[in-house]
Amino acid sequence: MSASTCGGCKSGQYLCPSDQQTCVDGADSYHLCPNLKGTHLDAILTVEERVDYVIAHTSLDEQVAQLSNNAPAIPHLGIPMYQWLNDDVHGVGHAGPNATILPNGCGMEATWSKEEARLSTNGAGITIYGPNLNLVRDPRWGRGQETFGECPGLTGELVVSWVTGAQANKPREALGPDGGPLLSGLCCKHFAAYDQNKAVEFSANVSARSMWETYMPAFQRCVVEAQATHVMCSYNSLLGEPTCGNEDLLTDILRDQWNFTGFVVSDYDAWTAMQGYLSDSMVDVAAQGLNAGLDQEGGGTEAIDNITIAISQGKTTTEKVETAFRRSLRIRIRLGMFDPPGEVPYDSIDESALQSAENIEVNRAAALASMTLLKNDNQALPLVPENSSSIAVIGVQATMAGLLVGNYAEQAADNNWGDSVLAAIEARLDADVAYAPGCATSDCNSTLGFEEALKVSQNAETIIVMLGLAANSMGGEVDGPSDEREGHDRTAIKLPGFQGELVKELRAASPGKKLIGVLLHGGTLALGNAKEQLDGILTAWYPGIEGANAIAATLFGDSNPAGRSASTWYRSTSVLPDAWLEGSMDESDGNGITYRFIKDQSVVDFPFGWGLSYTTFHYSDLTVEKNVKQIDPCESITLSVTVANVRDLDGEEVVQVYLKLPDATVETTLVRLVSFKRVMIKSGDSARVGLKIMPQAMAVIYDDEESDPYNDTRHMESGLLQLFVGGGQPGYVDTQHVEVDVTDTALLSSCDIGGA
Template sequence: MKKFILISVMLLSLSAIGQTPKEVKMNAFVSNLMKKMTLDEKIGQLNLLIPGWGIPTGAVVSTDVEKKIKEGKVGGLFGITGVEKIKQAQKIASEQTRLKIPLLFGLDVIHGYKTTFPIPLGLSSSWDMNIIEQSARIAAIEATADGLNWTFSPMVDIARDPRWGRIAEGAGEDPYLGSQIAKAMVKGYQGNDLSKNNTMMACVKHFALYGAAEAGRDYNTTDMSRIRMYNEYLPPYKAAIEAGAGSVMSSFNEIDGVPATGNKWLLTDLLRKQWGFKGFVVSDYTSVNEMTNHGMGDLQTVSALALNAGLDMDMVGEGFLTTLKKSLQEGKTTQKQIDEACRRILEAKYKLGLFDDPFRYIDETKPAKEILTAQRRAETREIAAHTFVLLKNNNQVLPLKKSGIIALIGPLANDKNNMLGTWAVSGNPELSVPVLEGMKNVGGSAVNILYAKGANLSDDTLFAKKVNVFGTRIDIDKRSPEEMLNEAIETANKSDIVVVVVGEASEMSGEAASLTDIKIPDSQKKLIRALAKTGKPVVLVVMSGRPLALTEENDLASSVLLTWHAGLEAGNAIADV
């Protein structure tokens, strides 16, 4: 008996080698919990849903969510905000299910929560890791105050084709800069202790090579050598893993002809064996199901393929939920693989402190104290001012003098709807500060500002309909283009200097927003040409979610300031500089 006990202690000691006391405690807790779980409950932990009462970020919305939670068939929800809604769902999971396992609550908190910061491409232009980390820290404080504990960020895809719309969400083309930003964002979200109720789990995405889609066409295939992969595209993902990112999201594209969501070399050999990643991997929105379009098989086949490759959580598609049990019975997957995936989800919940207190992120008093405060707005205003890029400044026209008459012209000069930028799902455009308001705030009574719209962002009604999928972004004026242009010229002639605010609507970049032409739309080009002919100095302020081809505009303007989409305090920040 003594010999048996000694051997048991030795085995336990060997298994704990290299683990911290916290990890040993976590493993014991999770192992004990899993012994109580049925197969259906384990598979349920691998199911991530978006309820119909959430913020839609895809074409599919989950059904019977409350019923599935009660049955232990849901591991997490995303796309919902607000303490009351999250509390309601968590209450069902932690009080009305057999084992009372709490839920994860995620959201695309990409560049701020309610206090929206400049788009990530804009933040990267600052080259300032301190303010980038600060933006993620503030986003985490706000999001967790509203009950969330998981963000689908940072997006660290290297992108070198500006036609690709999602270039707006990353750090651009440089792997060194992208790696530094990846680390800063993870640190900002997760802090030094994930169990604190103002930190949230990061999810580095889209793993991998999503930004190298051929011809800049979103969701297109990716084909590259391992040399380029390791040297130019993989470093930011690795940096995020080394910084401690708790989760990873698979990408839609293929790698070596195999979709990333079902690619074992990517999710297991590289991510886990080479890089030592210990967290969990979640699919992108229905990316398990979409492998059928790649000819990988029916839903049962691709679900087993994904699990066997190293995917742990199925977003929205419910292929895991509806087919894994059958695949196990047919020998197409194993109990060990299901257990490993379930363990990783449970470990994430343990690290977040949800087993100690499922409601640790739910405090009805926090939103008013932490979200959209005057301090938060001041912080995003200051950060935005560091992200602008001065492309040209002949005769030191900028900064403008706080005197005289300024003609402020352009479709983006007094437009709240396009200040936040793409993927600001929890932001409110109506609270944003447009340039006209900002210039009045900063200029004061000493400056006379004359405003004219001058042109539509685009005169193409079909294009406008596509861009306006999440609300009006391209507002086509009831007046004719000629009438608006004449008003702009008259306004310019009355001024000492002309400031023209042009560029892209926020949803002209982002997901499913690839463009073949990255020049400013013709409606705005006509406006810039006409204003240049007035002979007044022309300052061009360009808002965009991608680098634009500005050859003609550069020749016509005295100064060119690229501000990207600068977020909630865009107008004030632009006026500040």
């Protein structure tokens, strides 16, 4: 039946996309639609055959128009418009009231759990601008909260799980379950060396060593192992050339070295932002981006609107346009967007299921897994109160549920942000709890509320004080300026405003009482005297809409914390290297940038990898598989260690392996994480934990003044490997160690090992 003759399809009927006229009896009758065979709508054809059909049946103008993140419809082919823009820092950022907001990147990193990363992104959305793979080189960076921390190794491991969990593909496989459509398409961003606020004006003048020791490994794993569908180039320049117009980066590395077949999208208006840097002419800028390997304009269409002019002037070609369109079209087909209804996983998901009981449980599990216990003097935690009257909660943050979600969490006005911390504590105790805001606003810019806070705490045996930062750039519940966000870096890392003074006065007025600090933040903080004045410190990061319940469960012992910090906590702003603010990328500046280069441990309050438990773990019997003492340069190493839970409480331990290279002939890290595993061990039990270390985790970079930073010169070098195993970094916690010799030196890319 023709829709044009009957005025549209009847209720229950399905309008065939092949001609936009024929109606069939529901989606189950899709196969009866005319003109399916041999077209892009024919699911029997290969991806490339379907792409070829669309290319052959579209004009140059139609193809150019598709090079936008707001791709218009192509009506004569039955191709609907598609909006690629979906930020996903911790759930879909541009979402409606049913969105499930997970812990922010800083919270997910603290789980140190590949399984948690995989579960938490399953079913996140169709195409997503995430994850953020940039590394935190300085805690002041406003976007650090979005990332997985300061370690390339940890970031790479979590990214593979995050991306494959969302896309539902296996590592190194481009399709979804049983060779079918992907569940979603993920984006590795921001490529590359992007970690500063003044990003458009900033040129990352990196060495070959910094490029391949720090910036490239996680992106390579995202592209090669996780098979992410797209990559986002960043606002900054790299070695003086904007990344979105950098052929060495977008073609030589991505396409030629890593065999990337997805598409590259610019950060929002980053393509047009090249005007004035590459050229004053937008026609030149449009051509430069396309020629370099940029496929899609993020933001508006000002750049792509000039592409046909650039072609007419001989500055680019129709073949470049076709190639760029092929890359994004290929992803739409891999996602099943043109497949029969009912055969695509996301077709059957009802919007109301997005905040279902099952998804809420995944959210809560992720929030619980991220809870990180920094201090617990005299077993101040967990709390086991005899009655609710013995507890006081201080801090305006305790009543602001929106503060728990962090950055990039734009929601509908009627969104349920979840419970506040105060409400969750009262629900846990089934009683009202004494409360005072302490400060009028979350940034605590005055002491006007101190008197009430001291009065409320007088009758309490335990005082819980909420501290930390506020961050939300997209409509969340922040009662003043955000402390950290995109476009705003902190100038100092101390507790905001008078928060430190509030802790000091509470401590002075409450001698002998338990004083527990709960922190909300992304970037790490210098706690100053509050570190000593607080008996217990629990950091919750930005834990999402189930964060309040996770905080309450952890405070009262319903859950044993096992989060580990993925960033260093410095003692003060003064110990941070000024080089970061000046644009230097030298990791060895000053005291060293990140845990891998810190020369003086006295500048650290809590190290990378730090986190306590309510139970105690004992390590013993560290061995190398088959008692190997020497390995060839392309070989991996497998360690085994026994970890025993020696107290009467079940708990999870994060077993960490660190490497030192005393025989390295080139400059390299002082220490680095090379493997880890989060394991549950019952009270009184022990587990034999195996940990594999790949050659790429142990490599050094051969770099001199003649080295091309775009050339991967990672080598597995002959000499001694010192491996330390424990619940944290050597020098901060007790560890066991073994030594293994590498017999020879080899270029890593010559080894048949895959990955990054």
